[in-house]
Amino acid sequence: MGIPFSQLPTWDDRTPIYVISVAAQLAGMHPQTLRQYDRLGLVTPSRASGRGRRYSAYDVARLRYVQHLSQEEGVNLAGIRHILELQSEVEVLRHRVNQLVAEVQRGVGVSRQQTQRSRVFSAGPAGDVIAMGRQQTTTRWIRTQPLELDQR
Numbered sequence: 001m002g003i004p005f006s007q008l009p010t011w012d013d014r015t016p017i018y019v020i021s022v023a024a025q026l027a028g029m030h031p032q033t034l035r036q037y038d039r040l041g042l043v044t045p046s047r048a049s050g051r052g053r054r055y056s057a058y059d060v061a062r063l064r065y066v067q068h069l070s071q072e073e074g075v076n077l078a079g080i081r082h083i084l085e086l087q088s089e090v091e092v093l094r095h096r097v098n099q100l101v102a103e104v105q106r107g108v109g110v111s112r113q114q115t116q117r118s119r120v121f122s123a124g125p126a127g128d129v130i131a132m133g134r135q136q137t138t139t140r141w142i143r144t145q146p147l148e149l150d151q152r
Helices: 020-027 031-040 057-072 077-117
Strands: 120-123 129-132
Touching: 020 031, 020 057, 031 057, 057 077
Parallel strands: none
Antiparallel strands: 120 129
């Protein structure tokens, strides 16, 4: 009967599986164009043990995008490289923002727990520090005379 579908190995879109001829066919390009794009750093495929290029589904989609920018939008290769670098930077920054948001959300939970058992301090009229209970209110001190500063 075979292996159930749920137990088949999975792969993501960045798994390098296509040789250059297949990737070129999927992208609608000549293999030499893929080599040129690799030299220019527009698409960087993985390398097999024999140094052969292996392209992922992500790489093929990127090749199609490069072709679209070049042929339909009229962007030159230097412009395409710049666009791809900026998009990559945005991706990295978006990932970092998501990490920071998660840290803040975790920190808020920790902060609330710590606040419940933390101590509260206040400053007295002479500038001394007073430890207070959570529910205790402070007396408001209003200075009626101007503050005198030491002039040395």
